[in-house]
């Protein structure tokens with residue numbers, strides 16, 4: 001019964017009441033108090049649709065197959081009920097046992113899930129132990145970690161399979177199996193490993209499959225692992241944000257460079273951007289091209305050491321970099337909700353896994369035939385377009401269009417995450433322009449229009465529109481001369497040299513050095529991944545945009561109509577802003593600019609004497 005307020009009651013501030021209510025949104029799911037504290041610390045206020053549907057079902061013990069859009073919070077949807085059950089079970093039985101096995105397609109994702117476990121269980125760390133089997137430590141160390149029966153084991157199917165075969169990992173007491181990015185694990189060629197895991201899986205294990213798209217592959221996994229699962233299909237409309245505004249710009253190969261030059265030099269994108277290109281060389285071509293104009297970027301590709309890759313993502317998420325150029329070498333083939341075409345890079349006819357993304361795991365596999373060896377080379381490559389939680393990305397720029405609509409969905413899912421808005425802009429080379437110029441370096445572009453048609457169809461099914469971006473090419477024309485000049489400087493030799501140099505540098509920034517720099521943050525600038533590679537001819541005047549190149553009416557005239565770039569301000573991690581706020585809170589509220597503080601630059605400075 002409600003009690004009337006009397007004069008002695010201290011009124012609870014409205015924000016606190018609101019915060020309590022919102023906190024209750026997770027509390028009403030029945031989760032353990034320490035987990036709720038962790039959730040609050042992460043600033044999660046209300047569960048996302050997939051969380052509010054999947055968590056209660058998982059707590060009831062149901063198998064689940066959930067499809068929810070990229071960035072909709074699927075990780076918490078399966079981790080929270082598992083952590084809750086582990087904590088509950090520990091209250092009655094503290095004998096160490098591996099209760100949960102979480103399978104993901106890449107090392108980057110394994111690391112990400114491991115970090116999510118750490119964050120959610122920050123207030124119950126002693127009671128929850130997780131091991132990431134993809135971490136770069138010796139087998140002996142992994143064996144000893146597994147010998148302690150950690151509560152949660154996170155692995156790619158290949159790593160899990162290897163450790164099951166060697167009996168380092170035991171599933172005897174397993175209660176939960178999760179396959180995250182279920183639509184992707186098979187396309188990575190993990191068939192055989194998954195079959196192996198399925199064979200060893202004890203009866204009665206509760207299985208959760210999480211996926212961004214529902215494909216035949218997910219059906220296969222459902223058949224292999226689930227018992228009468230609750231199927232959750234979270235429609236796009238159920239997401240809490242407006243999502244991604246999708247645009248396409250038809251242009252020739254050289255115009256792609258012209259447009260990126262204009263977009264970045266004139267800072268049309270307010271916030272961070274991920275640029276997808278089709279191969280590693282194009283990463284370096286584009287980086288060197290942008291360097292000509294003083295635009296910094298960093299690179300992600302399968303060739304770089306895994307530590308560097310993880311570090312680039314972490315730093316990008318802390319707003320250290322604004323632009324990542326990522327090569328999407330291991331693209332997701334096939335189209336959403338359609339039967340898959342025979343993919344070149346799926347497992348071979350014998351079901352022999354071609355290994356996924358890990359070099360280590362591959363070396364443990366049989367040597368494939370000549371034909372398959374080519375496949376392995378492609379398979380060992382990683383996947384940056386899926387699952388990785390890039391934070392606060394304003395724009396995904398498909399410099400090269402992917403070759404499937406499924407891949408497109410995963411790529412654009414790197415923006416507009418967790419209810420935010422974002423923009424995806426895709427360059428498409430029309431068939432007639434491709435025929436005219438035949439840009440040999442991007443063979444895939446010859447099918448751009450066909451792929452676009454599929455993308456438009458599948459997005460339309462979800463009620464999403466892919467609109468033409470109305471760049472006014474006449475206005476952009478003024479920049480063409482500089483673009484051509486810069487592009488000429490980026491020769492094939494320069495690209496090759498940059499690729500070797502970057503690889504050498506990144507190998508040097510290996511774990512040991514990284515530790516050193518972390519202990520000596522003053523030296524940290526040496527660890528930056530967006531430094532200039534410089535093998536291309538440097539033309540310093542290119543770094544400035546002279547006024548005569550700009551449209552008289554200003555930047556807005558570059559596009560016709562009111563279509564514009566979605567802006568996203570750097571938020572939580574903006575250190576300078578944070579520091580300013582902290583200073584204000586300490587009472588140093590006055591805005592003190594560097595100029596005023598510099599006695600050489602102000603007449604007001606008093607002499608000490």
Ligand SMILES: Nc1ncnc2c1ncn2[C@@H]1O[C@H](COP(=O)(O)OP(=O)(O)OP(=O)(O)O)[C@@H](O)[C@H]1O
Pocket residue numbers: 043044045046047048051068069070071072073074075076211212386387388389391413417418
């Ligand atoms: N309830 C919530 N409130 C606020 N932020 C959330 C919530 N749940 C998840 N997030 C944040 O949303 C982001 C996306 O979550 P997550 O990586 O789990 O998405 P996903 O659905 O697995 O995406 P993908 O399909 O691309 O892997 C993360 O940064 C996560 O911290």
